[in-house]
Amino acid sequence: MNGYETIIGLEVHCELKTATKLFCGCPNMFGDEPNTNCCPVCVGLPGSLPVLNERAVEFAIRIGLALNCEVRWSNFHRKNYFYPDMPKDFQISQYDLPLNSNGTLELPDGTVIGITRAHMEEDTGKSTHLGGSGRIHGADSSLIDYNRSGVPLVEIVSEPDMRSGAQARAYVAELRAILVAVGATDGRMEEGSMRVDANVSVRKPGEPFGTRCEIKNLNSLRSLQRAIEFEALRQVDALESGERIIQETRHWDEQAGRTGSMRSKEEANDYRYFPEPDLVPLAPSDAWIEQIRSALPALPKERRARLLALVDKSDSATIDLVATVVDRELDDLVIEAVASGAPAQLAVTRAANELDAGGVLPSTASFAATCQMEAAGALSATQAKAVLAALVDEPNADPKELASRLGFEQLSEDSLGATIEEVIGANADEWSRYVGGDDKLAQFFIGKVMAATKGKANGKAVIAELQARRN
Amino acid sequence: MTESASKIASDVRSGARTAASTVKESLDAIAARDAELHAFLYVDDLGARAAAIVVDAAIEAGRDPGPLAGVPLALKDNLCVRGVATTCGSKILNGWKPPYTATVIERLVAAGAIPIGKTNLDEFAMGSSTENSAFGPSRNPHDTSKVPGGSSGGSAVAVAAGYVPVSLGSDTGGSIRQPAAFCGLVGYKPTYGHVSRYGLVAFSSSLDQIGPFANTVGDAALISTVICGHDPADSTSLRDGYPDLMGALERGVAGLRVGLCSDLLDGADDEIVAQVRAAAQVLEAAGAEIIDIAIPELRLGLSAYYLLAPAEASSNLARYDGVRFGLRVERDDVAAMNVATRTAGFGAEVKRRIMLGTYALSAGYYDAYYGQAQKTRRLITNALDNAYASVDVLLGATTPTTAFGFGDKVADPMSMYLSDLFTIPTNLAGHPAISVPFGVGATGMPIGVQILAPGRKDDLLFQVGAVLEKGAPA
Numbered sequence: 040m041n042g043y044e045t046i047i048g049l050e051v052h053c054e055l056k057t058a059t060k061l062f063c064g065c066p067n068m069f070g071d072e073p074n075t076n077c078c079p080v081c082v083g084l085p086g087s088l089p090v091l092n093e094r095a096v097e098f099a100i101r102i103g104l105a106l107n108c109e110v111r112w113s114n115f116h117r118k119n120y121f122y123p124d125m126p127k128d129f130q131i132s133q134y135d136l137p138l139n140s141n142g143t144l145e146l147p148d149g150t151v152i153g154i155t156r157a158h159m160e161e162d163t164g165k166s167t168h169l170g171g172s173g174r175i176h177g178a179d180s181s182l183i184d185y186n187r188s189g190v191p192l193v194e195i196v197s198e199p200d201m202r203s204g205a206q207a208r209a210y211v212a213e214l215r216a217i218l219v220a221v222g223a224t225d226g227r228m229e230e231g232s233m234r235v236d237a238n239v240s241v242r243k244p245g246e247p248f249g250t251r252c253e254i255k256n257l258n259s260l261r262s263l264q265r266a267i268e269f270e271a272l273r274q275v276d277a278l279e280s281g282e283r284i285i286q287e288t289r290h291w292d293e294q295a296g297r298t299g300s301m302r303s304k305e306e307a308n309d310y311r312y313f314p315e316p317d318l319v320p321l322a323p324s325d326a327w328i329e330q331i332r333s334a335l336p337a338l339p340k341e342r343r344a345r346l347l348a349l350v351d352k353s354d355s356a357t358i359d360l361v362a363t364v365v366d367r368e369l370d371d372l373v374i375e376a377v378a379s380g381a382p383a384q385l386a387v388t389r390a391a392n393e394l395d396a397g398g399v400l401p402s403t404a405s406f407a408a409t410c411q412m413e414a415a416g417a418l419s420a421t422q423a424k425a426v427l428a429a430l431v432d433e434p435n436a437d438p439k440e441l442a443s444r445l446g447f448e449q450l451s452e453d454s455l456g457a458t459i460e461e462v463i464g465a466n467a468d469e470w471s472r473y474v475g476g477d478d479k480l481a482q483f484f485i486g487k488v489m490a491a492t493k494g495k496a497n498g499k500a501v502i503a504e505l506q507a508r509r510n
Numbered sequence: 511m512t513e514s515a516s517k518i519a520s521d522v523r524s525g526a527r528t529a530a531s532t533v534k535e536s537l538d539a540i541a542a543r544d545a546e547l548h549a550f551l552y553v554d555d556l557g558a559r560a561a562a563i564v565v566d567a568a569i570e571a572g573r574d575p576g577p578l579a580g581v582p583l584a585l586k587d588n589l590c591v592r593g594v595a596t597t598c599g600s601k602i603l604n605g606w607k608p609p610y611t612a613t614v615i616e617r618l619v620a621a622g623a624i625p626i627g628k629t630n631l632d633e634f635a636m637g638s639s640t641e642n643s644a645f646g647p648s649r650n651p652h653d654t655s656k657v658p659g660g661s662s663g664g665s666a667v668a669v670a671a672g673y674v675p676v677s678l679g680s681d682t683g684g685s686i687r688q689p690a691a692f693c694g695l696v697g698y699k700p701t702y703g704h705v706s707r708y709g710l711v712a713f714s715s716s717l718d719q720i721g722p723f724a725n726t727v728g729d730a731a732l733i734s735t736v737i738c739g740h741d742p743a744d745s746t747s748l749r750d751g752y753p754d755l756m757g758a759l760e761r762g763v764a765g766l767r768v769g770l771c772s773d774l775l776d777g778a779d780d781e782i783v784a785q786v787r788a789a790a791q792v793l794e795a796a797g798a799e800i801i802d803i804a805i806p807e808l809r810l811g812l813s814a815y816y817l818l819a820p821a822e823a824s825s826n827l828a829r830y831d832g833v834r835f836g837l838r839v840e841r842d843d844v845a846a847m848n849v850a851t852r853t854a855g856f857g858a859e860v861k862r863r864i865m866l867g868t869y870a871l872s873a874g875y876y877d878a879y880y881g882q883a884q885k886t887r888r889l890i891t892n893a894l895d896n897a898y899a900s901v902d903v904l905l906g907a908t909t910p911t912t913a914f915g916f917g918d919k920v921a922d923p924m925s926m927y928l929s930d931l932f933t934i935p936t937n938l939a940g941h942p943a944i945s946v947p948f949g950v951g952a953t954g955m956p957i958g959v960q961i962l963a964p965g966r967k968d969d970l971l972f973q974v975g976a977v978l979e980k981g982a983p984a
Contacts, residue, residue: 079610083829085603085711086590086612088744117825119871123844128828175844183833311871313880316716316822318745 041279043241045271046248047207048199051214052192053224054162054232055098061161061191062089062131069230073184081189083126088317095191096138098223099159100323100331102193103139105221105338106154112322113138113158115315120308123175124164124183132160132194134312138321144197144217145340146209147362153198159321162190193223199238199248204267208260211235216339216366228258235263239270241278249274250284254291254298266291270298342370349374349383357384360391367396375403381410389413393427401430409438416497421489422447447495455488455496459504462487474509481505511535515581515675515729519622522580525569529562529580529624536582536626539673548648549667551587551597553627558582561624568622575622578736583618584668584677587628588635589720590709591615598711599633599643599661602830602855604837612709613744614678614720614737621736626674629664633857634827635685635713637661638929641920642859650693652955656913659689659929662723666693669723676724676733680710682717683815684908684933687945691958692913694947695723696730696975699933701965702940703748705734706741712826714819715746717937727946727975731755734968753969759976764797766974767901773808774906774932774960782907782957785949785983789959790905792981793974801901807893810886811935816927817870817883818938823860824867830855862923891939895964903970904962907932908945912955936962944971949983 060067063080079087103110116134142154165187170179195214201207215233219226226233235258240251254270257263269291274284289298337345346361347353364370369390377383389410394400401409409430413423418438425445426438433441462484463470473480481502488501511532513521521527537555544550568575585591588598590608597603615625632642640647640663648663650656651671658667662679666689669677679686681699690697698721705720712718720737724730735755741747770790775783794800832838832851839850856864870879897904909929919926936943942965945958959978963970 079608082834084608084610084835085596085598085606085829086588086608086707086709087610088708090743090745119825119828121828121831121845121848123831123833126829126834128831129825181844309873311825311868311873311876313821313825313871313876316714316746317712 040241040271041275042243043271043275043278044202044244045204045267046199046240046242046251047201047203047267048238049197049201049207049210050236050238051195051211052234052236053102053195053218055095055191055193056222056224056232057092057094057098057191059092060189061092061095061159062189065189067190068186069232071186073182073186076186077188081126082185083128089131089315091318091321092191095159096321096323097331098191098221099138099157099193100328101221101335102195102218102223103142103157104328104332104335105217106139106142106144106157106195108139108142108154108157110139110323110328112136112320114320115159115318116312117315119311122163123181124166124185124188126164126185126188130161130163131315131318133158138323144210144214146206146213147340147343147358148209150206152200152210155196155198157193157195160192160194162187162192164188199240204264204271207237207267208264211260211263212366213339219368220336220338220342222336228260231258234258237263237267237270239267239274240284241271241274249278250286252284252286252298253288255288255301257291262291262293265296266298269296273298339365346370346373346387349377350387351384357387360387363391367391367394369394369396369400372400372403372406376407376410379403379407381407382414385410385414389423389427393424395431399431399434401427402435405430405435405438412438412442416499418442418447419494419497421494455492455500456504458491458496459488459501459508462491463508473505511539511582511672511675513675514726515578515724516732518581518675519577519579522565522569522622523574527580529565530559532580533558533562533582533624533626536674539671540626543671544673546649546654547651547667547671548646549584549629549664549671549673550627551599551630551645551664552595554594554625557594558624558626561619565622565624577621577732578618579622581623581676582626582674583623584626584629584665584674585615586631586662586665586677586679588631588680588711588713589615589628589678590711591625591628594628596628596711597645598635599631599645600855600857600860601644602837602851603835604855606835608709610709613706613741615709617736617739618733623736629662629668629677631664632661633860634711634823635661635680635682635718636823636859636863638684638688638926639914639916639919640664641916642857644857647916650913652694653913653953655915656955657692657916659692659909659913661685663689666690666695666697666723669693669695669725676722676729678720678722678737680713680718680720681933681937682713682819683937684930686721686723687908687933687943687958687960688929690723690945691908691947691956694956695725696727696944696946696979697721697723697958698730698734698944698971699936699942700734700738701748701942701968702937703746704738704752704942704968706744706747708741708743712822714822715826716822717815717819719937727972727979728759730944730975731759731972748966751966753967755969755972758969758972761973762796763793763974763977766793766798766903766970767801768793768798768974769801769803769897769901769904771808771904771906772802772804773806774904774962777931778907778910779912779951781951782910782912785957786905786907786959788983789948789978789981792978793905796977796981798974803897803901803904805893805897807890808935811890811938812927812931814883814886814890814938815930815934816866817879818887820863820867821870821880821883822867824864824871827856827860827864859923887938890935894935894939894941894962898964902963903974906960906962908958908960909933912951912953912957932960939965941965942968942971944975946975946978947982948978
């Protein structure tokens with residue numbers, strides 16, 4: 040980076056998972072037959088009028104409160120511009136008086152990112168451009184699906200507080216976890232229910248902000264990080280070659296791994312914002328806001344703290360595991376398993392690495408019992424993982440019975456001892472080096488014993504036997 | 511058709527006449543004269559006859575079709591009726607048939623009224639004469655060389671020509687009251703939020719309000735009682751506290767403080783000022799107290815209006831882009847298609863106002879134009895509220911002149927805009943007002959006097975209007 044630092048601010052559009060759209064009663068449903076969830080209001084027919092969805096406001100307030108925002112009297116504005124998938128040729132959004140403003144988001148590592156605002160607006164329809172460039176200019180034809188038109192969105196705008204692609208990624212991951220935790224969205228980036236635009240600039244530390252470029256529609260955490268890292272380097276290269284950065288909108292090409300200019304004439308927009316005369320001001324009462332606040336579920340930060348309090352270590356690997364468990368919403372399972380006797384560290388590790396949050400989870404009892412068996416040496420790590428995988432098909436199965444069905448009877452100490460003797464005999468050189476103090480060879484012998492027992496040996500027992508013979 | 515709506519409804523309900531014969535009478539009158547007057551853009555002959563059969567069948571079955579049983583009704587063609595072409599007097603809506611019906615029409619039909627057809631208007635309700643209709647102007651039945659006023663000119667003509675006893679218009683800056691005055695009718699603009707705008711094609715959303723034309727103050731009260739009320743489909747619709755309009759008709763004006771407002775008279779022709787003064791004497795004779803009052807802020811209304819209404823219109827009319835409905839002029843790419851469609855589809859006055867409004871909202875001009883106009887709007891509202899501390903209602907002229915001739919003001923938009931000078935302030939304040947016919951001018955053309963009341967005090971208009979109606983020169 041040649042001594043430059045990257046300055047990043049993010050705009051995240053989040054679709055709210057209300058039953059109906061923001062200003063009409065049409066179903067808010069992803070993936071239905073195109074243009075089936077439409078009515079005069081959401082296709083902008085003459086004479087139709089918007090009526091605000093109270094549930095969407097409640098979700099938006101939940102988001103504001105979870106991000107420590109001021110929630111206040113606000114109103115809607117019209118953002119005027121022509122685009123075929125926006126049926127009224129204006130978008131109902133919020134402008135100078137957003138519902139939520141001046142908040143913060145704390146990353147898992149403790150960094151605090153400022154939240155400028157989190158305002159409500161309606162989504163547009165979805166265009167598909169056929170032929171040509173795949174974008175509207177030069178396409179042979181375009182299809183529009185208005186099912187998405189009028190879907191409620193909250194746009195969360197951060198301060199330019201992030202300094203790396205990885206940090207931006209951590210911000211979006213944490214934001215997503217918060218939004219999912221408060222029940223406002225399903226957070227599915229690949230389906231477009233969360234869409235990220237990144238404002239990126241570079242500067243030498245201490246200098247004023249440089250000219251920024253906006254990268255549009257980043258639809259995965261990986262793309263977000265890669266796009267920011269590419270864009271920052273592009274800007275540094277440009278500056279180092281004596282060029283100036285032009286403020287513009289750029290798109291991310293996932294295949295090519297680069298950002299490209301999207302500039303075209305119609306982007307020189309003057310949105311001519313003015314107050315939406317068809318809606319009355321949005322004035323949530325203090326009582327309602329407090330009611331929503333008191334019903335907020337535990338947020339990821341608090342849930343991570345709850346898990347961290349259970350484990351004995353707080354090294355960065357454990358912190359990552361705990362973050363994964365909470366991110367995948369496995370923390371309740373882990374906490375219940377620990378309450379019924381599972382060792383916390385092991386339960387966290389196995390939940391983070393072995394359980395599929397989107398799929399079938401083992402019952403609390405089965406998960407807890409598996410962890411306990413592993414801790415007691417009745418199952419090797421490999422065997423415990425296999426049992427957890429098998430529990431997907433039979434979530435309530437008894438892990439003991441599963442283990443025996445999988446052929447995981449533990450070897451007796453005698454037969455283990457015999458096997459170890461054989462292995463030592465067959466690898467005499469290595470054994471003498473091990474005895475001579477080359478600890479790295481423990482791994483070698485464990486591997487050999489495991490191979491000889493087809494994985495049935497308990498790793499801890501093998502180490503104990505090796506130690507005993509070494510001394 | 512000379513009977514009032516209330517007489518027709520009571521005769522139909524009592525079995526003294528049928529809805530079918532009433533509708534036939536209406537359709538015959540239209541067939542006889544409307545080629546000349548051009549009140550209607552579309553007559554729903556079959557739909558009206560079918561609706562009449564339904565009303566008559568209900569009567570025969572002993573059910574009450576409602577307070578407007580069998581009353582033929584004309585609708586301004588910016589009101590949506592499911593499956594019936596709605597043009598807004600514009601080429602740009604070519605072929606569009608709404609898939610839904612406006613709330614007001616649902617209410618009227620539920621009360622037994624029978625929509626006869628859609629009436630002519632200035633394109634998108636922008637104008638004061640119907641000369642801006644893409645389908646040619648309507649003619650004033652009192653003198654066919656004169657305009658009927660606008661923008662709801664067709665609905666005014668439909669009642670004035672005797673086709674129907676009542677009709678609906680929309681009033682953004684005087685578009686009901688001005689044609690009512692020009693055609694010798696009662697025209698009422700309700701308090702903003704009293705009548706649902708759901709299904710009214712928007713011109714200027716914060717100013718538009720639907721209201722009736724009628725031959726009598728009583729008929730205006732009857733139909734308004736049906737169309738007023740909360741509608742969950744319109745967020746600006748008011749919830750409760752609707753005044754009793756029918757009950758106000760017989761209340762009289764004894765003790766009422768009537769402000770005779772110089773700023774609703776200065777600039778009007780002498781013959782109009784004279785009739786307003788005569789109207790004040792009628793009220794005084796009936797026991798009202800007449801108080802001279804000046805509200806100079808009202809003079810600022812016109813300039814504020816011609817920034818705010820075009821600003822909202824520039825946004826409301828953006829959707830006519832050729833993508834989903836109405837006219838499309840094909841071009842190779844979408845932006846060129848948008849421009850070609852709008853260039854071909856909109857008339858000159860609509861384009862003028864879209865340009866004005868776009869400019870007023872533009873970055874760098876917003877504060878000086880739109881922002882300043884909003885402040886002026888508040889100033890006018892406050893001035894009216896102050897005035898209502900010392901008077902109950904205001905009295906003035908509806909229009910500066912009687913109906914003018916075709917082409918008289920087309921070349922000079924400012925002179926056309928000035929015909930709304932006295933009607934605009936109430937729209938800006940969201941207050942109600944009514945125009946009641948009171949005498950005629952030297953050429954025999956009708957004159958209207960205007961009564962203004964505070965927001966939600968619509969009953970006062972009917973109280974005063976009923977007295978003026980009785981005391982008007984024969």
